[in-house]
Amino acid sequence: MLSSMEKSIAELRETFKNGGTKSISWRKSQLKALLQLINQNEDSIFKALDQDLGKSPVESYRDEVGVLKKSVTYTLSCLEKWVAPKKAEVPLLFFPAKAEVMPQPLGVVLIFSSWNFPFTLALDPLIGAISAGNTVLLKPSDLAPACMSFLVETIPKYLDNKAVKVLAGGADIGERLLQLKWDKIFFTGSPRVGRLVMAAAAKHLTPVTLELGGKSPAIVDTLSTTPSKAKVTAKRIVGGKWGPCTGQACIAIDYVLVEEKLASTLIELLKKTIKRFYGENIKSLKNISRIVNKHQFQRLVNLLKDPNVADSIVYGGSVDEEKLVIEPTILLDPPLDSEIMSEEIFGPLLPIITLKNIEESIDFINSKSNPLVIYAFTEDDTFKKRILSETSSGTVTFNDSMVQFLCDSLPFGGVGQSGFGRYHGKYSFDTFSHEKSIMHRGFYPEIEPRYPPWTDFKLLFLKLAYQFDYFGLILLLLGFKRS
Amino acid sequence: MASEVEKKAVFDIDSAKEVVQELRASFVAGKTKDYEWRRTQLKAMLKMMDENEPQIVAALRDDLSKPELESSIYEIAMLKNSCKLALKKMKHWVMPEKAKTSLATFPSSAEIVSEPLGVVLVISAWNYPLLLSLDPVIGAIAAGNAIVLKPSEISPATASLLAKLVANYMDSSCIKVVEGAVPETTALLEQKWDKIMYTGNGRIGRIVMAAAAKHLTPVVLELGGKCPVIVDSGINLQVATRRIIAGKWGCNNGQACISPDYIITTKDYAVELVDSFKCELERFYGKNPLESKDLSRVVNSNHFARLLKLLDEDKVSSKIVYGGERDKSNLKIAPTILLDVPQDSLIMNEEIFGPLLPIIMIDKVEDSFDLINSGTKPLAAYMFTNNKKLKEKFVEKVSAGGLVINDTTVHLAEPTLPFGGVGDSGMGAYHGKFSFDTFSHKKAVLYRSFAGDAPLRYPPYTNGKLRLLKALLGGSILGIIRALMGWSKA
Numbered sequence: 001m002l003s004s005m006e007k008s009i010a011e012l013r014e015t016f017k018n019g020g021t022k023s024i025s026w027r028k029s030q031l032k033a034l035l036q037l038i039n040q041n042e043d044s045i046f047k048a049l050d051q052d053l054g055k056s057p058v059e060s061y062r063d064e065v066g067v068l069k070k071s072v073t074y075t076l077s078c079l080e081k082w083v084a085p086k087k088a089e090v091p092l093l094f095f096p097a098k099a100e101v102m103p104q105p106l107g108v109v110l111i112f113s114s115w116n117f118p119f120t121l122a123l124d125p126l127i128g129a130i131s132a133g134n135t136v137l138l139k140p141s142d143l144a145p146a147c148m149s150f151l152v153e154t155i156p157k158y159l160d161n162k163a164v165k166v167l168a169g170g171a172d173i174g175e176r177l178l179q180l181k182w183d184k185i186f187f188t189g190s191p192r193v194g195r196l197v198m199a200a201a202a203k204h205l206t207p208v209t210l211e212l213g214g215k216s217p218a219i220v221d222t223l224s225t226t227p228s229k230a231k232v233t234a235k236r237i238v239g240g241k242w243g244p245c246t247g248q249a250c251i252a253i254d255y256v257l258v259e260e261k262l263a264s265t266l267i268e269l270l271k272k273t274i275k276r277f278y279g280e281n282i283k284s285l286k287n288i289s290r291i292v293n294k295h296q297f298q299r300l301v302n303l304l305k306d307p308n309v310a311d312s313i314v315y316g317g318s319v320d321e322e323k324l325v326i327e328p329t330i331l332l333d334p335p336l337d338s339e340i341m342s343e344e345i346f347g348p349l350l351p352i353i354t355l356k357n358i359e360e361s362i363d364f365i366n367s368k369s370n371p372l373v374i375y376a377f378t379e380d381d382t383f384k385k386r387i388l389s390e391t392s393s394g395t396v397t398f399n400d401s402m403v404q405f406l407c408d409s410l411p412f413g414g415v416g417q418s419g420f421g422r423y424h425g426k427y428s429f430d431t432f433s434h435e436k437s438i439m440h441r442g443f444y445p446e447i448e449p450r451y452p453p454w455t456d457f458k459l460l461f462l463k464l465a466y467q468f469d470y471f472g473l474i475l476l477l478l479g480f481k482r483s
Numbered sequence: 484m485a486s487e488v489e490k491k492a493v494f495d496i497d498s499a500k501e502v503v504q505e506l507r508a509s510f511v512a513g514k515t516k517d518y519e520w521r522r523t524q525l526k527a528m529l530k531m532m533d534e535n536e537p538q539i540v541a542a543l544r545d546d547l548s549k550p551e552l553e554s555s556i557y558e559i560a561m562l563k564n565s566c567k568l569a570l571k572k573m574k575h576w577v578m579p580e581k582a583k584t585s586l587a588t589f590p591s592s593a594e595i596v597s598e599p600l601g602v603v604l605v606i607s608a609w610n611y612p613l614l615l616s617l618d619p620v621i622g623a624i625a626a627g628n629a630i631v632l633k634p635s636e637i638s639p640a641t642a643s644l645l646a647k648l649v650a651n652y653m654d655s656s657c658i659k660v661v662e663g664a665v666p667e668t669t670a671l672l673e674q675k676w677d678k679i680m681y682t683g684n685g686r687i688g689r690i691v692m693a694a695a696a697k698h699l700t701p702v703v704l705e706l707g708g709k710c711p712v713i714v715d716s717g718i719n720l721q722v723a724t725r726r727i728i729a730g731k732w733g734c735n736n737g738q739a740c741i742s743p744d745y746i747i748t749t750k751d752y753a754v755e756l757v758d759s760f761k762c763e764l765e766r767f768y769g770k771n772p773l774e775s776k777d778l779s780r781v782v783n784s785n786h787f788a789r790l791l792k793l794l795d796e797d798k799v800s801s802k803i804v805y806g807g808e809r810d811k812s813n814l815k816i817a818p819t820i821l822l823d824v825p826q827d828s829l830i831m832n833e834e835i836f837g838p839l840l841p842i843i844m845i846d847k848v849e850d851s852f853d854l855i856n857s858g859t860k861p862l863a864a865y866m867f868t869n870n871k872k873l874k875e876k877f878v879e880k881v882s883a884g885g886l887v888i889n890d891t892t893v894h895l896a897e898p899t900l901p902f903g904g905v906g907d908s909g910m911g912a913y914h915g916k917f918s919f920d921t922f923s924h925k926k927a928v929l930y931r932s933f934a935g936d937a938p939l940r941y942p943p944y945t946n947g948k949l950r951l952l953k954a955l956l957g958g959s960i961l962g963i964i965r966a967l968m969g970w971s972k973a
Binding site: 420 | 588723726912924925
């Protein structure tokens with residue numbers, strides 16, 4: 001007796017086997033339907049995001065709706081190109097031969113998404129999976145319940161039910177899904193759960209993409225350039241910390257590195273910018289999301305409990321438990337061994353770490369595990385080169401924050417503890433595809449030395465052949481070379 | 484004279500930890516990132532092979548009774564080619580790749596930079612013990628990593644030779660060979676690596692991936708499967724037969740991951756096919772193939788027993804139409820063909836990896852595609868046909884790591900094709916630039932300037948900003964102008 005979950009998955013497998021997702025026209029129709037879904041339900045999406053996270057429509061459009069529309073449109077315009085086989089060069093020796101690489105769908109894929117960008121992180125991978133011709137089971141996070149319900153109810157109204165399914169539920173459903181065999185698992189979330197996903201996938205030899213997190217630092221070296229550049233730097237830091245879901249984003253700035261002598265300048269600029277963007281204090285807080293739930297709220301509050309950490313607060317620090325709000329908070333040099341400096345913060349607390357010399361930021365960053373992004377505000381080309389070659393991260397963005405997410409031609413993914421695999425643009429298509437090698441050969445001419453019985457002549461022939469020494473081969477065949 | 488008993492150091496978890504620590508220190512010091520270092524190591528590897536060809540051939544003969552030609556060509560020559568290709572192309576591979584930027588991030592420039600992953604572990608197999616050890620190492624060196632190579636203990640002569648040669652020719656502070664069996668491999672797998680590449684079977688592949696999961700280490704698994712060969716009629720049967728033989732018995736006597744495992748052909752064509760095989764096999768290996776010097780032996784008694792079990796199963800042993808002879812003391816089994824074995828026999832349910840070739844018969848050639856797809860995805864699939872439509876169907880329908888039409892195994896030698904499996908036959912790919920890429924992290928880099936800081940990104944959030952954002956993300960210049968002019972609908 002199969003459970004309803006197993007029946008659903010069996011249906012996905014059947015649909016894939018029968019070629020239901022293969023045709024480009026099917027894929028395009030699904031992508032267009034997804035675009036329609038987003039266009040026709042914008043208000044409901046804004047409402048769900050406000051309910052779950054307190055996101056304003058502009059933030060929701062900028063980080064979720066707009067990103068998705070752009071992603072679908074881009075994929076629709078490139079799909080035919082991506083699906084086409086790519087020719088591979090073949091050396092003369094194999095003549096006549098044709099070689100190519102053809103992308104093929106992997107089959108039935110499982111996508112786990114996270115609660116902080118409940119639409120983007122669910123639907124952007126979905127776009128990739130559909131464009132590559134797979135059937136999909138999407139498991140959104142139950143920590144954003146309104147968004148999850150919306151997806152469960154609305155996707156079946158627009159997309160092919162036999163090929164795309166959405167399953168509601170919590171960690172227990174996730175665990176049950178992991179017991180089954182998938183052709184690919186795409187996971188966005190924490191390293192802890194990432195390990196569990198990969199370990200479960202190992203039992204079935206299922207390839208995985210893990211989009212995890214880390215402490216993404218911002219190196220600040222542009223405060224002593226011009227006042228306008230310093231202002232823009234501050235805006236981009238504030239926008240990159242509290243802009244995305246009040247810091248609850250894998251690519252949010254986690255902490256800042258700045259030279260000692262410029263720390264107070266930075267703090268003043270940040271304070272001014274925070275007030276202008278978000279209001280004077282916690283009572284008048286606006287244009288900012290809230291903390292997703294009590295559990296996360298408590299975790300963040302606990303980071304501030306350590307008296308040495310609390311002492312380092314230079315701005316903010318107020319919390320409102322009822323509304324699940326923590327105001328933008330800046331800390332100056334909290335102890336490096338405190339939890340706030342060893343765990344990914346994922347919230348509206350911004351530690352500023354001062355250094356004697358900004359170049360020390362390289363060693364500082366390298367003392368921690370590889371982050372998803374390194375942000376570096378600097379105009380020093382030598383320093384830029386050093387950051388690129390001496391640190392390792394998923395991405396490096398110079399002189400801005402967050403915007404790399406919008407660049408479809410850049411692979412988005414981590415390295416080391418921040419994950420492996422990547423997506424966005426064509427990388428999404430590739431991540432859900434198998435690149436099949438194909439070689440076409442003719443029956444003529446035949447190369448006799450391929451076959452036994454082995455002789456010295458054949459050995460010499462093959463040695464020359466493998467070196468692509470065509471001239472030597474001719475000499476050998478004409479009898480001018482001796483074994 | 485009292486004999487001195489040398490205390491053999493046990494390679495345990497602590498030893499493994501020390502090795503990784505040493506390599507990490509070398510990596511962090513930048514030794515392996517240095518472009519000249521990479522070139523020096525690859526040149527040293529070339530020299531290593533040039534100067535030790537007889538020893539390598541001898542070790543392969545010890546381990547596998549591999550004929551000299553197979554060792555020279557399929558191991559040494561292929562490796563040298565791989566090395567030379569890396570030396571030639573590396574300067575292009577290490578260059579950053581420019582990436583396009585869109586209106587949404589204007590003004591900006593973007594690139595993708597390849598960087599080494601760090602300290603990597605290569606676990607190789609026993610059947611091509613030189614090639615499958617050093618070919619991945621070439622990629623790892625070219626990409627700038629520090630490396631531990633763990634060759635298979637089932638080919639011990641080659642493993643020790645590798646350990647000796649690598650220590651003599653290459654930089655031991657960055658590239659090490661660890662010999663041993665299960666305990667040593669387990670100790671290595673406990674450590675944190677930046678990438679693990681494993682070539683072997685699915686059972687161990689699962690263990691490797693589970694161990695990697697603890698450290699979130701990405702893996703490449705080059706596994707196996709039952710590589711089918713579909714044989715249509717209306718082809719040059721002699722050429723097809725020879726190419727199948729070359730890919731089967733000519734590749735380590737069928738003990739290769741891409742060897743043809745079984746044949747599918749029509750009932751009408753089967754007899755002709757079998758006759759062709761008989762003729763060509765005798766031409767290649769003589770009337771007494773057990774005595775032919777041109778065939779590798781079965782690697783060890785475990786595999787010998789395993790293969791006999793497949794061959795001697797009741798429902799199968801009566802289906803032998805050619806061969807079946809065995810020589811236990813020399814671990815040899817003659818090239819054996821079986822016709823019309825039942826689908827539920829042992830031989831049709833595990834990867835054969837040996838000199839036995841079952842032929843399955845079907846009514847129409849088209850039926851073979853569903854038959855293949857009913858099993859797990861193999862590493863390679865082959866088809867001999869002149870029918871264009873059938874070729875297209877084969878390419879479209881059959882999912883495998885790689886496909887070859889009208890030949891077998893040759894795609895391995897083509898460095899512009901990614902070599903790897905799908906599903907049960909593995910994940911990830913290598914060869915040529917794909918080796919470099921597999922051991923690299925492709926870091927995305929976005930350069931932005933301070934000019935053009937759009938206030939619409941920042942709060943306070945207003946309807947006007949929303950309109951403008953929509954237009955900007957929509958990428959339409961007209962839309963942006965309209966939004967700026969306030970003509971767009973909210």
